[in-house]
Amino acid sequence: MPHNIEQIRNIGIIAHIDAGKTTVTERMLFLSGFKHRVGMVDKGTTTTDDDPEEEERGITIYSACVMFDWAGVHINLLDTPGHVDFTAEVERSLRVLDGAVVVFSAREGVEAQSETVWRQADKYHVPRIAFINKLDREGADFDRVIEQIQQRFSGVGRFETKAYPVRITIPVGQGPSHVDNPFRGVIDLIEMEFLTFEDEGKTINRHSIPADYVEEADYWRSQLISDLSNFSDELMELAIEEQPVSAELIHKVLREATLSHMVQPVLCGSALHGIGVQLVLDAVARYLPSPLDRPPVRGINLYKKNAEEIRNPDPKEPFCALVFKILPAKTGDLYWIRVYSGTLAANTRVLCPAKDKKENIAQLWQIHASKKERDGQVDKVTTGEIVCAIGPRYAVTGDTLCDAKAPIQLESITFPETVIEMAIEPESTADRQKLADTLEMLKRQDPTFKASESVDTGQTLIAGMGELHLEVIKNRLLRDFNLNVKVHQPRVSYRETVAGVSDVIGECHRVVGGQQLFAKVRLKIEPDETCEAGIRVLNLIPPEKFIPEICDTIVEELTARGQGGGLIGCFPLAKIRISILDIETEEQGSNAMAFSIAASDGFEKGLNEAGPVLLEPVMRLAITSPTEYHGDLANDLSRRRAIIVSTDSLADMTIIEAHAPLAELFGYANAIRSLSQGRAACSIEPLEYQPAPELVLARFGV
Numbered sequence: 284m285p286h287n288i289e290q291i292r293n294i295g296i297i298a299h300i301d302a303g304k305t306t307v308t309e310r311m312l313f314l315s316g317f318k319h320r321v322g323m324v325d326k327g328t329t330t331t332d333d334d335p336e337e338e339e340r341g342i343t344i345y346s347a348c349v350m351f352d353w354a355g356v357h358i359n360l361l362d363t364p365g366h367v368d369f370t371a372e373v374e375r376s377l378r379v380l381d382g383a384v385v386v387f388s389a390r391e392g393v394e395a396q397s398e399t400v401w402r403q404a405d406k407y408h409v410p411r412i413a414f415i416n417k418l419d420r421e422g423a424d425f426d427r428v429i430e431q432i433q434q435r436f437s438g439v440g441r442f443e444t445k446a447y448p449v450r451i452t453i454p455v456g457q458g459p460s461h462v463d464n465p466f467r468g469v470i471d472l473i474e475m476e477f478l479t480f481e482d483e484g485k486t487i488n489r490h491s492i493p494a495d496y497v498e499e500a501d502y503w504r505s506q507l508i509s510d511l512s513n514f515s516d517e518l519m520e521l522a523i524e525e526q527p528v529s530a531e532l533i534h535k536v537l538r539e540a541t542l543s544h545m546v547q548p549v550l551c552g553s554a555l556h557g558i559g560v561q562l563v564l565d566a567v568a569r570y571l572p573s574p575l576d577r578p579p580v581r582g583i584n585l586y587k588k589n590a591e592e593i594r595n596p597d598p599k600e601p602f603c604a605l606v607f608k609i610l611p612a613k614t615g616d617l618y619w620i621r622v623y624s625g626t627l628a629a630n631t632r633v634l635c636p637a638k639d640k641k642e643n644i645a646q647l648w649q650i651h652a653s654k655k656e657r658d659g660q661v662d663k664v665t666t667g668e669i670v671c672a673i674g675p676r677y678a679v680t681g682d683t684l685c686d687a688k689a690p691i692q693l694e695s696i697t698f699p700e701t702v703i704e705m706a707i708e709p710e711s712t713a714d715r716q717k718l719a720d721t722l723e724m725l726k727r728q729d730p731t732f733k734a735s736e737s738v739d740t741g742q743t744l745i746a747g748m749g750e751l752h753l754e755v756i757k758n759r760l761l762r763d764f765n766l767n768v769k770v771h772q773p774r775v776s777y778r779e780t781v782a783g784v785s786d787v788i789g790e791c792h793r794v795v796g797g798q799q800l801f802a803k804v805r806l807k808i809e810p811d812e813t814c815e816a817g818i819r820v821l822n823l824i825p826p827e828k829f830i831p832e833i834c835d836t837i838v839e840e841l842t843a844r845g846q847g848g849g850l851i852g853c854f855p856l857a858k859i860r861i862s863i864l865d866i867e868t869e870e871q872g873s874n875a876m877a878f879s880i881a882a883s884d885g886f887e888k889g890l891n892e893a894g895p896v897l898l899e900p901v902m903r904l905a906i907t908s909p910t911e912y913h914g915d916l917a918n919d920l921s922r923r924r925a926i927i928v929s930t931d932s933l934a935d936m937t938i939i940e941a942h943a944p945l946a947e948l949f950g951y952a953n954a955i956r957s958l959s960q961g962r963a964a965c966s967i968e969p970l971e972y973q974p975a976p977e978l979v980l981a982r983f984g985v
Contacts, residue, residue, distance in 0.1 A: 382571030484557020574667030789885020
């Protein structure tokens with residue numbers, strides 16, 4: 284470190300929960316020689332799941348970074364969570380990565396969070412390869428998973444890029460050892476060899492293709508050539524003339540097509556038994572981009588009227604990097620940064636444009652899992668590296684660090700809104716300040732965690748992405764910070780909108796300080812389904828002197844409504860469009876104060892006239908259960924006001940997709956285990972806000 288930029292691969296492992304991400308990561312560390320023993324998720328001995336909560340639950344909660352070398356390239360790998368409550372960890376990781384390995388379970392196929400992480404990869408234009416894992420499991424079906432990838436990731440308008448999976452390996456056998464044709468290896472369609480694996484995946488034995496698989500291998504080899512001929516004239520000519528196509532040419536075309544998001548190479552295997560993971564590492568080195576293969580980053584110069592700035596991935600360019608994760612520590616917060624250009628040395632000062640502050644970079648460390656790597660302190664890092672910096676004080680997640688002589692602010696990271704909150708209080712008054720300080724520290728670490736004080740009750744409210752998210756936060760307070768706290772029943776984060784359209788005139792006829800004030804503002808307030816996040820304010824009249832004051836007042840009113848309560852309850856307003864249609868002034872008495880008062884009056888009148896509507900968060904459920912429990916689960920969903928969208932059969936399993944209000948899902952994880960004797964699994968992710976029925980309104984006295 285620093286490394287040759289062309290030989291760097293910044294990749295992430297992304298997937299639905301239990302698809303095998305962490306097991307894939309462990310196997311990669313073992314095969315690369317980074318570890319001498321493969322850690323097991325079930326035993327809590329993996330490198331990347333090093334938090335006590337992760338070890339206890341057997342799931343990934345926090346993204347973790349490991350570094351190792353393979354086939355002449357240096358790989359910075361981020362292992363990410365698969366549970367929707369921790370999707371922010373995937374979001375911030377993909378923001379700074381150059382490529383990704385998407386893992387699918389050969390048994391469960393494309394699941395709810397699989398679609399979420401695929402969309403996130405599309406959002407950041409991240410090239411990817413796919414690994415279909417767990418082919419040694421009962422019910423594994425390689426071809427079905429490929430079909431699901433093609434179908435679910437190719438909906439018009441749902442994804443920026445169409446999925447185009449191309450097989451470069453296919454399995455020989457599927458399922459565990461007791462079935463008629465168990466999984467025992469893979470066929471490499473590029474070299475046309477049958478590969479088996481020994482010594483936990485370290486040794487590859489190469490054989491001729493079994494006679495009963497020759498026809499299938501020939502078909503998929505020809506299909507691979509046909510698919511790739513769309514991206515290479517040279518390869519197309521060879522295919523038309525029925526000439527041999529070299530492995531080198533196939534690798535070259537596959538790399539070019541993968542980098543341009545035209546194809547996603549698909550490999551298969553079993554990470555638990557080390558089958559096929561070496562080929563995934565080879566594919567990472569061959570097909571996924573180095574920092575040089577990615578387009579230059581763009582940003583703005585806040586000191587030059589937001590002029591656009593560009594930074595190429597070049598050590599000679601001015602330094603710029605993005606802070607994508609902060610881990611609080613007693614010895615100084617650990618800032619994880621991705622360097623996009625230039626070189627950064629320890630004991631130097633850089634600029635944080637968003638805060639207009641100079642930051643001190645006291646130390647630079649390589650990252651091992653979620654900690655500084657022992658003996659991993661370095662003097663400098665260069666373009667393309669991911670590193671831990673100690674010293675900054677003002678920057679937060681998503682902020683840019685750059686050379687003060689060449690300021691640039693890169694696009695930040697956006698995170699989903701919280702959907703659930705609960706009240707929390709310390710057992711003793713003495714712990715109150717310690718709790719406040721601890722919550723502030725946790726907010727720095729987790730951008731989707733919110734903590735605030737209720738203006739109505741004075742209670743401290745914490746908000747997160749789901750029950751599991753808040754439960755993990757509570758356990759950290761108890762275990763890591765020795766805080767005795769009490770938590771109350773989780774509360775749903777409702778929103779308010781308007782039922783109809785109102786056209787009102789806000790007025791100001793007041794005497795203030797001996798001066799007669801006059802102003803009139805005509806506003807139109809109406810629902811706006813396209814504005815999910817909040818309110819859209821439009822000015823439909825020619826520029827006027829007092830328009831900024833009117834807009835500022837509306838924004839202030841919205842802020843006050845979100846904190847102090849709307850027409851129904853203490854809920855933020857959303858999905859509303861406010862249009863400024865007209866204003867009326869007089870030569871005397873029409874000033875900024877008058878129009879601020881008039882805008883506030885019009886806003887209040889408009890909300891009341893349009894009528895309030897309470898919006899409740901609706902979640903998307905993906906339930907996988909043995910078929911025998913389908914009836915009980917469906918009945919329970921009906922009781923929870925859920926709508927079953929689809930039901931698919933898979934061998935002896937049933938997959939249910941349903942939409943249900945969050946308010947009805949508290950404790951659902953325990954309920955589904957009880958209904959299925961612990962054999963069903965469920966993932967829940969936010970879907971949308973919908974109008975709440977009368978039975979919910981009745982709770983608020985409406």
